[in-house]
Amino acid sequence: MxxxxxxxxxxxxxxxxxxxxxxxxxxxxxxxxxxxxxxxxxxxxxxxxxxxxxxxxxxxxxxxxxxxxxxxxxxxxxxxxxxxxxxxxxxxxxxxxxxxxxxxxDALGDEEQKEWFYGRVLAEPTWTFFALTEPERGSDAAGLTTTLTREAREGPWRLNGTKRYVGNAVRGRLGVVFARTGGGPLGVNAALVEAEAPGVTAEPVATLGLRGAQLGSLALESVEVAPERILGRHLSPTRRGMAGWLRTFNLLRPVVASMGVGLARAAHEYVRTCRAGLTREEQCRLDGMERRIEGVRRLTRRAAVAVDADVSAGQLACMAKLRAARLAEETTLQALEFFGAGARFEHPFLEKLARDARGVEYMEGTENVQRLSVFHGLVRGGSHGLVQDGSHGFRCGSHG
Ligand SMILES: Cc1cc2nc3c(=O)[nH]c(=O)nc-3n(C[C@H](O)[C@H](O)[C@H](O)COP(=O)(O)OP(=O)(O)OC[C@H]3O[C@@H](n4cnc5c(N)ncnc54)[C@H](O)[C@@H]3O)c2cc1C
Structure with a gap:
């Protein structure tokens, strides 16, 4: 522990x-x-x-x-x-x-970009977006098709494409958008974009769970991006774009896992508080849920400590994320079973937890994507380095 x-x-x-x-x-x-x-x-x-x-x-x-x-x-x-x-x-x-x-x-910005971005966020309550997913490119994010092009060598860039399922897309005043400046993994770059820029249109996307998070789509039509708003321009091509999101996901995957743990705890505690007269068998089931939650919680904390020590050590983060997403989904559904056939109608908070839990599965790579990442890491063995593999996630394996 x-x-x-x-x-x-x-x-x-x-x-x-x-x-x-x-x-x-x-x-x-x-x-x-x-x-x-x-x-x-x-x-x-x-x-x-x-x-x-x-x-x-x-x-x-x-x-x-x-x-x-x-x-x-x-x-x-x-x-x-x-x-x-x-x-x-x-x-x-x-x-x-x-x-x-x-x-x-933090990972890709230069001094001026950091001052500008963090200054804007701190000046007043400001929502931001991280726009990677596209309607046809979710798990396979490296295949993204949004383009970032420019006519003159020193001139502004133009952003064209559509992003989808982006958190705070509608509320967001500024954020980052991933787009392609060329072919292959090294042809992906990230730009700082303001929502009020001409050509940016945000629309909410209806979801079953996590409705308050208000996912949205971003249509980007010839959006002008000044050269100084391209993140990582001071870095080598191998350390920009994709390397930035891989690092960001590594750091944040344990956090998504902790969200799954929190949802599971809420469901478990709801049963403990609201369900009277448990049978012995039900008590055992509830105790089993608690032990399972504790196990994933430990794994999640270990994964966080690992990426804090070395941000490329993402293997535990993949495992924690996949275990926690499954935990959240199964625990919330099991909790509903404690209240019988009408549970979804009679216990709206628990019903909401079950809807929200499904969302954890899709945040920062689905279970299959994490499983593939862990598998690649095990096959390659060795260190916990990141290897770009063209999927939403990364391979947890040796560099090379
Ligand atoms: C609450 C929430 C917040 C989000 N926030 C953001 C955000 O802020 N910014 C952003 O850009 N995106 C965001 N997303 C989008 C999220 O990243 C995508 O939903 C995710 O990448 C999956 O993509 P998809 O929905 O297109 O599903 P798909 O990629 O189409 O996957 C559908 C199914 O196919 C499986 N699958 C796909 N490829 C493979 C494969 N190679 N092998 C085996 N199985 C496979 C998946 O596991 C999944 O079960 C968010 C999503 C949610 C639910």
Whole structure:
């Protein structure tokens, strides 16, 4: 077991308190995805808008008993988001700030880009997007077809294409968009884009679960992008575009896993609290659920510690993500079984948890993609390095 030290335990306790207060809004957020913008006075949600920004650019970390938290390490995020998902994952995903785009800017941005991007995020509550998936390119993200072209060598770039299932696409004021400047994996680049730029159109996409997160599509029609908004322009081609998203996913996969753990905990606790008169067999089943949750939780924390030590050590992160997505889905469905045939009607919070849990499967690579990644890593053996393999994920294996 990776026990939390006092510092992380403080963060956990604060997150737990905040998200217990936010949970009563969960069903309202499910009905009305504009509600989170009116809940920003609550620090659990509002503070996310000013965290996940590197210390060099963030003068205002969360301070608890003298300890500063920037939510930049995977472990801090895992601790926070497990409690947030236990409260309401959709509300947490609807927070302002830059959880994904900010991590990419950290990995690929130059000094000026970081100052501009983080400055914008900190100036006022600002939602950001990370636009990678396309209508025909989900798991196979490396096959993306959005283009970034320019007519003159020193002139502006033009962005054309469509992105889909993008978190906070509609609320987002700025974000990152992945596009192709040439063929192959090295021909993928990322650009900083403002939502109000001419040619950008955002539309919500209807989803069954995580409705509050309000996924959306982005149509990009001849959107002008200044050369200084291309991320990684100061880096070699092998360290730009795809390398950036692989690194970002490595860092954030344990965080998605922690969201699955949080959802599972919420379902398990709901049964413990609301279901009276358990039979011996039911008690055993519930205890089994608890043990399973604890196992995935340990794996998730280990994965976070591993990527914090070496961001290319993503194998445990793949395993944690795939185990946690399955855990969330199965635990929420099993929890419904404790309430009989009418459970989905009579227990709307539990019904929502089951819908939301399905979403975890698709975030940052599906179970099959993680399984392929783990498989490639095992076949190749050796270190935990990243190998670009043309899928949404990466191979966890030796470099080469
Ligand atoms: C809550 C949520 C938030 C999201 N946020 C973002 C975001 O902010 N930005 C963004 O760009 N995207 C985002 N996505 C999109 C997400 O990344 C994609 O849904 C995901 O990559 C899967 O792509 P797809 O939906 O096209 O499914 P597909 O890739 O079409 O997959 C469908 C099924 O086929 C299987 N499959 C696909 N390829 C293979 C293969 N080679 N071998 C075996 N099985 C395979 C998959 O496992 C899956 O079961 C989000 C999705 C969700 C649900």
């Amino acid at each position: 990776i026990e939390l030290d006092r510092r992380h335990a403080l963060l956990q306790a604060q997150a737990r308190e905040w998200w217990a207060e936010l949970r009563p809004h969960a069903l309202d957020v499910d009905r009305d995805p504009t509600l989170p913008a009116r809940l920003l006075h609550h620090p659990g949600l509002g503070r996310l808008g000013t965290l996940q920004i590197p210390p060099a650019y963030n003068p205002d970390p969360l301070t608890l008993s003298g300890h500063h938290f920037f939510l930049m390490t995977a472990l801090e995020r895992v601790v926070y988001y497990e409690e947030a998902a236990r409260g309401d994952l959709a509300t947490a995903l609807a927070a302002p700030g830059a959880p994904m785009a900010g991590a990419l800017v």
